[in-house]
Amino acid sequence: MLPDHRTILITGASQGIGAATARAFAHYPVNLVLVARSRPLLQALADELNAKQNVNALPIPVDVSQKEDIQAAVQQALNAFGQIDILVNNAGVGMSSPAGQIDFEKGRQLFNINFWGALMMIEAVLPSMRAQKDGLILNISSIVGRRSMPGIGVYCASKFALNAISESFRLELKDDNIRIVSFYPGVTATNFGDNLLTGAASVGGKGRAKVTSAEKVGKAIVKAAIHEPRDAYATLFDRAFVWASLLAPRLMDRILLQFRP
Numbered sequence: 001m002l003p004d005h006r007t008i009l010i011t012g013a014s015q016g017i018g019a020a021t022a023r024a025f026a027h028y029p030v031n032l033v034l035v036a037r038s039r040p041l042l043q044a045l046a047d048e049l050n051a052k053q054n055v056n057a058l059p060i061p062v063d064v065s066q067k068e069d070i071q072a073a074v075q076q077a078l079n080a081f082g083q084i085d086i087l088v089n090n091a092g093v094g095m096s097s098p099a100g101q102i103d104f105e106k107g108r109q110l111f112n113i114n115f116w117g118a119l120m121m122i123e124a125v126l127p128s129m130r131a132q133k134d135g136l137i138l139n140i141s142s143i144v145g146r147r148s149m150p151g152i153g154v155y156c157a158s159k160f161a162l163n164a165i166s167e168s169f170r171l172e173l174k175d176d177n178i179r180i181v182s183f184y185p186g187v188t189a190t191n192f193g194d195n196l197l198t199g200a201a202s203v204g205g206k207g208r209a210k211v212t213s214a215e216k217v218g219k220a221i222v223k224a225a226i227h228e229p230r231d232a233y234a235t236l237f238d239r240a241f242v243w244a245s246l247l248a249p250r251l252m253d254r255i256l257l258q259f260r261p
C-alpha cells in the first residue's frame with residue numbers, strides 16, 4: 001500500500017507512460033504534480049484526476065531541459081503541497097542515430113532532456129528531501145539502457161548515463177534516507193515513436209518487438225514506488241532481456257543483428 005497523501009512529482013506526465021503512471025497513482029489518496037511542456041494535455045489530465053475523491057493534481061507546464069524553469073516548478077509544488085515525497089523522472093525523447101549519420105545538435109537536445117533534465121530535477125528536489133530525511137526517486141530508464149540496440153545508440157547512451165547517476169546517488173544519499181529505483185521499460189505502446197527528434201518510428205525491428213501497454217507499465221511503476229526494489233521491470237520479458245544480455249552478450253549480439261537500420 002502507498003501511504004496516504006504522498007506528493008508525487010511526475011515528469012513527462014502529459015501522455016504515454018507518465019500519464020498512465022499518474023492515473024495509476026490516482027487509485028490512492030495522493031497529491032500529483034504533473035510536469036511536461038504541453039499545457040492543454042496536462043490540464044486535461046489534471047481535470048480528469050481532480051474529479052476523483054482524495055486526489056489533488058497540479059499541472060505545471062515546464063521544459064525539463066531548462067534549469068530555472070525546473071527550480072520554479074519544484075518551488076511551486078512545494079508551495080502547494082509542502083513537500084515532495086516521490087519524484088518520477090520520466091520525461092524523455094528518442095532519436096534515430098545510425099553510425100555515420102549522427103545529428104549532434106539533436107543528440108545534445110536529447111541528452112538535455114533524458115539525462116541533464118533528469119539530473120537537474122533530482123538536484124531541484126534534493127534540498128527538501130534532505131530536510132525531511134525522506135524521499136524516493138524513480139528514474140525511468142529503458143531495457144536498452146542496459147543493452148544498447150543498433151540504430152539508436154545515442155538514446156541508449158542517455159539511459160546508460162541516467163543509470164550511472166542512479167548508481168552513484170543511491171549510495172551517496174543513503175544516509176539522507178533518499179532511495180533510488182531504476183525502472184526499465186521495454187517497448188511500450190505510446191506516441192514515443194512519433195515524438196522522435198530524428199528518424200522514423202522504428203529501431204529497425206518495429207513489428208517484431210514485444211509491446212506492453214502504458215497502463216501496465218504505469219501500474220508497475222506504482223508497484224515499484226511501494227516496494228522500492230533497486231531495479232524494476234514491467235514484464236518478465238524485459239527482465240529476461242536484460243539478464244540474457246548480461247549473461248550471454250555474444251548470443252545477444254547475434255539476436256540483435258536483425259535490428260540493424
Ligand SMILES: NC(=O)c1ccc[n+]([C@@H]2O[C@H](COP(=O)([O-])OP(=O)(O)OC[C@H]3O[C@@H](n4cnc5c(N)ncnc54)[C@H](OP(=O)(O)O)[C@@H]3O)[C@@H](O)[C@H]2O)c1
Pocket residue numbers: 011012013014015016017018035036037038039041062063064065090091092093094113140141142143184185186187188189190191192193195
Ligand atoms: N515507449 C517505449 O517503448 C519506452 C521504452 C523504454 C523507455 N521509455 C521511456 O519512458 C519515458 C516515457 O516515454 P513514453 O513512451 O511515455 O513517450 P511519450 O509518449 O513520447 O511521452 C514522453 C513524455 O515526455 C515529455 N517530454 C518530452 N520532452 C520534454 C521536455 N523537454 N520537457 C518536459 N517534458 C518533456 C512529453 O511531454 P511534452 O511533449 O508535453 O513535453 C511526454 O509527456 C521516456 O523516458 C522513455 O525514454 C519508453
